[in-house]
Amino acid sequence: GAGVSQTPSNKVTEKGKYVELRCDPISGHTALYWYRQSLGQGPEFLIYFQGTGAADDSGLPNDRFFAVRPEGSVSTLKIQRTERGDSAVYLCASSPRARATDTQYFGPGTRLTVL
Template sequence: GAGVSQTPSNKVTEKGKYVELRCDPISGHTALYWYRQSLGQGPEFLIYFQGTGAADDSGLPNDRFFAVRPEGSVSTLKIQRTERGDSAVYLCASSPLGTEQTEAFFGQGTRLTVV
């Protein structure tokens, strides 16, 4: 694939339900990041993977949010007991290495709406 792929592109769910958002990074990229963007705001960091392990999960807002990357490639962001305040665009990015001096390649995001 040419770029970072996120599925689904849109997700509407009812309050209290569980959702999974998928990110397929650029092949060979070892670093993967999840961000959340609310309307009119810049993206906010959620979690960063280097390979299979979560190197930094300090941005996850609470224990309803969890992310995995079991084989060091595809990642899934999981949200339990969704709340209306979780509505946002969830963006995934990858970069070749986990070093500071590289650009991040973003997917088109998943727009999550909790009703």
């Protein structure tokens, strides 16, 4: 079956611009996660959704970052007034339920470059 998909695969933007990154989870998965991975680092947790609600957004670095999942399926990560330090690979993952024993399945990521 189809895995987690993310679009676009690459995004180049200028400092100060607004960007949206999209994640399509595995069908039927109720839990969705966003991580950010900088060069040479492991993924860093940003936010996770259980259904439509953000159950934990403690990893969002500041109020320029926001994510939504209005219908409990597709999610969009939104970044306002982008900064060069936002450049990273943004990874999305989904799991059947938000339980610690449920494996998180990752998408290929969106590589964001802020010039």
